[in-house]
Amino acid sequence: MSGPSAAPAPQLADPLTGRTTPPSGFGAAMPPVDGKPRLPGSLHLNRRLSQWLSFHADGRVTITPGKVELGQGILTTLSQIAADELDVDLRRVTARAASTPDSPDEAVTSGSLSTQDSGGALRHACAAARAIFTEVVAQRTGVPLASITIEDGLFHGPAGPIGSYWELADQALLECEATPDARPKPPGARRIAGTSVARIDLPDKVFGAARYVHDLRLPGMLQARMVRPPARRAVLTALRDGPLPGDARVVRDGSVLAVLATTEWDAEAAAARVAARAAWEAQDTLPEQALLADWLRAAAARGERSDILREGEAGAVARTLRRSFFRPYLAHASVAPSCAVARWEGDTVTVWTHSQGTYNLRADLAKALRCPPEKVVVRHMEGAGCYGHNGADDVALDAALAARAVPGIPVRMLWSRAEELGWSPFSPAMLVDVEADLDAAGNVAAWRSHIISNGHSSRPGRATEPTLLSASMLAEPFAVKPSINPPMAAGGGAPRNGVPLYRFPARQVETTRLLEMPVRTSALRGLGASINVWSIESLMDEAAALAGTDPLEYRLRHLDDPRAVAVLARVAAVSNWRERPKREGWGMGLGFARYKNSGAWAAVVAEVEARERVLCRRLWIAGDVGEVVNPDGVANQFEGGAIHGASVALLEEVRFDRRRVTSDSWEEFPILRFSEVPKVAVDIIARPDQPFLGAGEASMAPTIAAIAGGIHEALGVRPRALPFTPDNLAEATA
């Protein structure tokens, strides 16, 4: 056994039934063993070329990926890949938003996998399409294949133009399955992929155009709002009748309560009135927040414990460090509340949604609505930025339930800010216990860790029962099962990045998944990586200090991987790490990880200033994402991930009492604002001949680790609990 590749087989044992079934709903990250010739990314599971692209007689190309725009710029990236491989001008390419049943099923847009899964598929599909069209042109004109060139969609022979994609825009040419023999261009021949073209979605956004699902206006559309219970798992016991404003009406199914009206003001007034007339049976179901770490440990004793890795033998041990790290529940805190539009026509419902996975959502909508999946059409439209599984899927069911009361009429369901911050799935609270054995030279001889957490995924489409919020509140409710962790082969959930990349003679990593879930948990950027990377990097800093060695040199001493060494060397150079000044109240820290141990490398230096609380002033980041399709897009993702990480490190914590989440406003769940956001410098190492590795999540966890290191340099305190607030830092000093 060696390295993280020795992870357990990708099977998910149902803790309640003990049944083991092959995982589904993970797309190209977990392809089935189907005996078919291997094709890149999502093309393997969606092999027909016409599923991916089409040509039009008017000189346009449409690409139809199954991955969706979340604000990360993926549609621009995919358009670049297609334009380059087809040899057409980028302006000819339109990316159609994903929808069922026509788009390829690419499972979920998550895990920093979209360029790999969808870009890999589109590059191969476009190379195949180009070859097919070239062959047809060669046959029709008699010009030898080898002497045909393509320029902006026009085919040229030695004597001049001999055809175009547009003249042959015959979909039948693409009604075939891709084969492994298509040959995409070599890296040196790319002209559009690898350049910072402007994002195709941004003009709409700076001119205030109707681009989001929130802006969808359909004839006769009604406005809907939910009426939420005052406590989690509360049951609606009575609803008093009474007048409602305008044409407002109530829709109820069990404890799912909604209002509909023609106007937004009537819908909101109606929701307030109905809330005042509802009687709920509520009880305490949440742990004591002040004792959350204790609760996690107690629940772990009743949880599902498993080995992630167990390898090697420690030599002589001179000293052992034992440390524990804590992370609270975290909210996605998207800047727009989730929204969906639904319309029933007969027994078919169409849902417009900003879900990350159209097919996965369709599967759960069908289960919750108790209808066949073919009767559910899911169409993606953009929402506000999404950093994981937020309320997007939940509100889609809410819209469908409300719209069922008014057949033929479209219904727009908009959550409130309080619902978005209080009822979306949260990233789980976690505890990580670490022991590091140090040898006589101060190097790490053995690493042992135990990662305690709820599962990091309750995404739709992966379980036998729907995971959508309102499904558990219907008159005929579905059970809520504890969240699962994606298999390690798909990056893992709680133990994501829990296996140190450093060369330690012995490594043992275990995880316990909690089997009780008072707070509904699911995926948020990085999953368990944010605490795991921080715990590893904190121990490296501490061991380095004991060895009298600089944190950078100590890390390099434990690394073989040349690409890891390269990002550390680069960030040290750009931040002037080795000559960093020592200033009272200021500190610099270093964080490093390779996301999922299989994705992008990122090394971060953070500069912090300790005032009455800690501020992060500057971040320097060096990254390696393999081939870069859009350098500015990658920088944008790294910047965004780092600022998200700084906000998590310094501010963010979901708060609750025994009944409900109380941090359901921006006052109670603050995130970094303009006045406190650090400056960020990103330096990406070019690797044009290497595979895509994704960019969206790589910088966040190392940023948190780097801020923790900076705090130690500034204050002499090693943080043990997120967020790094004065209270939590005071406790670490005690």
Add this chain to the structure above:
Amino acid sequence: MVQFSLNGAPVALDVPPEASLLQALRGPAGLSGPRFGCGTERCGSCMVLLDGVPSCACTLAAESCAGRAVVTVEGLGTREAPHPLQAAFLAEQAGQCGYCLSGILVSAAALLARDPAPAEEAIRAALDPHLCRCGSHNRIIRAVQRAARAMPAPSDSHGPAATGTGDVNRMAGS
């Protein structure tokens, strides 16, 4: 019926007293630029200029705007004739999901009308009422600086924004 100037043109909107300006703009006025984010003036997604002053449309009664001048992001510029800020945001690729941009752009327009060459700290202060969850802040700050460099002297500026007296202190901490 409430009548006011919307992006330079008179409008008459049939809304009841309980309707907010944001609901009126997104409803009967048919705009999309002002966006709902929280409903409590804590995120800036719905920011518009009211007589040149950045104001959260989510809590403002539509009726209270009678006879006043409302400017939304749609009123700053168009694709054919973008406001220097809109051009600068595109040049700097200052955004990801973009949901926050409508509000940020109008606050930035008021800032530049008041202070044609703002220091970075002044930009950060003027944009502090706005939340951006994607982490595009530094690009946005650079875009405002770029627009400031590109803009003609204040007296030559076009658009209703330039006539305003953006008061950032009124917004800070609101």
